[in-house]
Amino acid sequence: MKTLNIPTKTGTVLHGALFSERPADTVVIAITGIHGNFYSNPFYYTIGDTLSQHGIDFIYAQTRDAFGKIDIINQQSGQKETIGSFNENFADAIDDVQAYIDYAEQAGYQRILLAGHSLGANKVIYYLSQTQDSRIDRFILLSPANITHLTNAISENERQYIRQQVQNGQGQRLLPFELFGWLPALADTAYQWLYSDLLNNVHVETDGDFSQIRSIQHRGALLIGTLDRFTYGDPKRFLQNININFPHSEENTLIFIEKTGHTYQQKEQELADRLLHLIQTWQADWACPELDNEAKIGRNRQPNKAVCAGNKPILASKPTKFGQI
Structure with missing residues (x-):
């Protein structure tokens, strides 16, 4: 694991980590939620280790709210800057997410998958709705945060x-x-x-404001634990209600991790394995453009002729039956 210090356009330095075992052309960037650091969400280690062992790099990407309050040195001004969940400006999410994507692009990755957990998933939605960034091949939303549930308190x-x-x-x-x-x-x-x-862009209610999601042209996957307590008791319906508002909802994958909650406790390895299989399935599709229309992504790449000839890559595990609509 390699420590990353990623500066935003304004010089704010964000701390992350790269899991990489060998040269890889695919990377998953995982945007953390509020206080969603290694200490509170150890599933990041499991995902990073599992993916990197199979040739998929993983970036644990802290944004300004990963901790309550920390001091950093601004790269542009050279002055101390205090950031954290206590003083976060939600609009800064664009700069935070973009900084990690810029890093991945400069590192030469051919495929960039943008993931987010909890409020990090909401930031991914916000970022994609505002930028339609064609560098992103797929999104992965893990346990999106129902902000209304929080503010009701x-x-x-x-x-x-x-x-x-x-x-x-x-x-x-x-x-x-x-x-x-x-x-x-x-x-x-x-x-x-x-x-x-x-960031209040996902809702339990069918008449909630889904305008950000309705503007996103990317495809991807949505995951949730079936005991997630931020959904008023029906995580599956919550996820389906979000997905149905994507313009290409029928092409998205919905994954439900049974008998676990918002942070996937005691199901960390199952979560990692399901993500691995999902990404390997996408990789197999990308190897043959006729199986995966490149217009969906916005970038043209050369097909893997060996795979397209019928030599499908070996997946790490047997296909999992995903909940999908």
């Missing part, structure tokens, strides 16, 4: 306090209470959680 008194702080020009002050009962936050950041639609 904020009392009316707390909401009123947040609004007053922002209206009075005190948005950069730390709240005297923890948002959701666990998140220290500036009033400006709390206001975004409550009222910004930038």
